Amino acid sequence: MAGLLFTIVLLAVYGVNYFAAHRKPGPYRVAPDFTLSDLNSQAVALSDFRGKVVLLDFWATWCDPCREETPHLIDLQTQHGGQGLQIIGISMDDEVRPVREFQQQFKMNYPVVMGNAKLGELYGGVLGLPVVFLLDRSGRIRSMWSGTLDVNQLDREIRALLSNS
Amino acid sequence: MKTISAIRVFCLLVFLAASTRLVAQATSIPNSQLINPEDLVKILKSSTAEKPLLIQVGSHVLYQEAHIPGSEYIGPGSSENGVQQLRKRVGSLPRGKFIVLYCGCCPWSHCPNVKPADDALLAMGFGNVKVLYIAGNFGTDWVDKGFPITKGD
Numbered sequence: 001m002a003g004l005l006f007t008i009v010l011l012a013v014y015g016v017n018y019f020a021a022h023r024k025p026g027p028y029r030v031a032p033d034f035t036l037s038d039l040n041s042q043a044v045a046l047s048d049f050r051g052k053v054v055l056l057d058f059w060a061t062w063c064d065p066c067r068e069e070t071p072h073l074i075d076l077q078t079q080h081g082g083q084g085l086q087i088i089g090i091s092m093d094d095e096v097r098p099v100r101e102f103q104q105q106f107k108m109n110y111p112v113v114m115g116n117a118k119l120g121e122l123y124g125g126v127l128g129l130p131v132v133f134l135l136d137r138s139g140r141i142r143s144m145w146s147g148t149l150d151v152n153q154l155d156r157e158i159r160a161l162l163s164n165s
Numbered sequence: 166m167k168t169i170s171a172i173r174v175f176c177l178l179v180f181l182a183a184s185t186r187l188v189a190q191a192t193s194i195p196n197s198q199l200i201n202p203e204d205l206v207k208i209l210k211s212s213t214a215e216k217p218l219l220i221q222v223g224s225h226v227l228y229q230e231a232h233i234p235g236s237e238y239i240g241p242g243s244s245e246n247g248v249q250q251l252r253k254r255v256g257s258l259p260r261g262k263f264i265v266l267y268c269g270c271c272p273w274s275h276c277p278n279v280k281p282a283d284d285a286l287l288a289m290g291f292g293n294v295k296v297l298y299i300a301g302n303f304g305t306d307w308v309d310k311g312f313p314i315t316k317g318d
Binding site for chain 2: 021060062063064092093115116117120121125126127128129146147148
């Protein structure tokens with residue numbers, strides 16, 4: 001009994017403050033195109049990835065839920081990159097330096113670009129982080145998450161979109 | 166039996182480490198120092214209520230997307246530079262000045278910005294500081310509720 005109570009208390013402190021709002025907006029609109037510079041000052045255009053399933057992750061280095069989801073995104077890119085998944089990290093940090101350090105520390109295996117207010121507005125207002133958009137191979141927004149990700153559900157939705165070639 | 170005890174000790178240490186981190190976060194700000202969005206809106210709309218100095222202590226990019234009209238952007242409360250800028254901004258103000266700090270970057274329990282900023286003002290002797298309680302983020306708890314906003318710098 002003591003052990004069970006101990007476990008319950010531990011889970012209560014650790015887990016209950018997380019939430020993730022998940023929406024499947026419909027009819028599915030085409031995601032606004034953008035061209036932004038990555039951390040090597042190379043241009044990255046969303047339209048370059050048409051034909052792939054794209055996951056746009058709005059995040060920042062100072063955002064705890066963002067930091068925690070990053071390893072999961074790296075795993076997803078590793079697992080599904082060969083089948084056509086492309087994750088793009090859109091940092092809403094104010095400076096590049098911490099983003100570059102973060103990318104190196106976490107060994108991020110997908111492009112990271114520096115976002116801005118205009119892009120956030122194009123995507124309906126990114127006014128809290130993290131926010132994730134999942135696009136199908138035609139560039140249409142099929143799902144949106146805000147808050148901490150349900151990685152298992154995200155994985156299921158990615159697999160479903162990848163199977164629609 | 167020894168293995169179970171070792172696991173429990175490990176879990177306890179993880180719990181304590183997490184708790185220590187949480188103490189530095191917004192959840193450790195006492196309720197008496199919080200103000201709800203609805204109450205702040207009433208103050209801002211009132212023709213008689215004392216208007217606070219509103220300071221956003223989170224992300225500049227998010228501030229540019231939308232912020233409370235009349236609020237100033239100082240710098241993230243989680244950075245030393247942001248706290249220094251905050252101290253500089255309020256340094257010459259009377260210590261009874263009504264100040265409201267807010268962020269809205271992330272779920273309340275994970276906001277790294279409001280607590281350090283609040284602590285800095287309290288350490289300077291400001292006794293009339295409130296922190297805007299934003300449970301989820303600025304989008305869901307302010308903008309989506311139709312409360313006033315403006316954009317840009």
